[in-house]
Amino acid sequence: MRIDIITIFPNMFSAVLDESIIKRAQQKDKVAIFIHDLRCYSLDKHHKVDDRPFGGGSGMVMQAGPIFRAVQAIKRKFKGRAKVILLSPQGKSFTQSYAKKLSKCSNLIFICGHYEGVDERVRQYLADEEISIGDYVLTGGELPAMVLVDSIVRLIPGVLGDKNSLNFESFEGNLLEYPQYSRPAKFRRWSVPEILVSGAHDKISAWRKSEAFKRTRQRRPDLLKKIG
Numbered sequence: 001m002r003i004d005i006i007t008i009f010p011n012m013f014s015a016v017l018d019e020s021i022i023k024r025a026q027q028k029d030k031v032a033i034f035i036h037d038l039r040c041y042s043l044d045k046h047h048k049v050d051d052r053p054f055g056g057g058s059g060m061v062m063q064a065g066p067i068f069r070a071v072q073a074i075k076r077k078f079k080g081r082a083k084v085i086l087l088s089p090q091g092k093s094f095t096q097s098y099a100k101k102l103s104k105c106s107n108l109i110f111i112c113g114h115y116e117g118v119d120e121r122v123r124q125y126l127a128d129e130e131i132s133i134g135d136y137v138l139t140g141g142e143l144p145a146m147v148l149v150d151s152i153v154r155l156i157p158g159v160l161g162d163k164n165s166l167n168f169e170s171f172e173g174n175l176l177e178y179p180q181y182s183r184p185a186k187f188r189r190w191s192v193p194e195i196l197v198s199g200a201h202d203k204i205s206a207w208r209k210s211e212a213f214k215r216t217r218q219r220r221p222d223l224l225k226k227i228g
């Protein structure tokens with residue numbers, strides 16, 4: 001997979017991309033991630049990429065020109081189709097199944113907005129999808145882009161060491177994951193459930209399933225409705 005991110009704050013990304021699993025995924029050539037400074041695609045001598053909104057109002061709007069030029073230049077770098085994603089609080093809500101769908105794409109291009117957002121023509125004529133990471137407003141699309149990269153890249157086959165860790169995690173089959181414990185078996189006054197140290201794998205598996213249902217019923221009954 002190849003991911004290109006267009007931003008006016010390229011330095012924000014190293015903390016996430018140069019650490020841990022995402023770093024290793026790049027080292028293992030599972031993903032190649034490129035950060036593009038939008039200002040390089042400005043024709044303005046001061047590298048301006050925003051302007052006042054037509055019709056008045058507060059704040060600035062990111063102009064269409066630099067964003068269109070950046071996407072066109074990126075698309076010329078490889079063969080095949082790329083999905084262009086605009087990060088926006090008005091977009092479709094991002095979910096685990098959305099991450100799964102995107103993890104099967106070969107090329108993704110993320111556009112990070114700022115200020116009051118981006119010129120509507122980017123949404124209408126350039127972006128294939130518009131994605132929100134939740135019903136709240138952030139100052140820019142960089143954190144949402146990092147959230148998407150992290151959740152998508154870990155789903156690429158071979159990125160996580162143990163593929164079982166993907167099979168049993170939260171949101172798989174619309175369930176939250178069962179409670180997890182590690183050593184020591186007794187910490188202060190609290191012991192781990194006895195079944196987990198019994199070595200009886202069938203019983204452990206049944207216990208985990210029932211805990212997953214219990215937990216989902218308590219915390220996210222909306223998910224259970226999707227199971228039917």
Ligand code: SAM
Pocket residue numbers: 086087088089090111112113114115116117118131132133134135136137138139140141142144
């Ligand atoms: N004025 C816009 C509105 O009310 O819809 C909000 C603009 S926001 C301050 C600036 C940029 O941050 C957006 O263009 C988008 O790229 C990003 N952003 C903010 N919140 C987001 C969210 N929940 N999901 C995805 N992107 C978000």
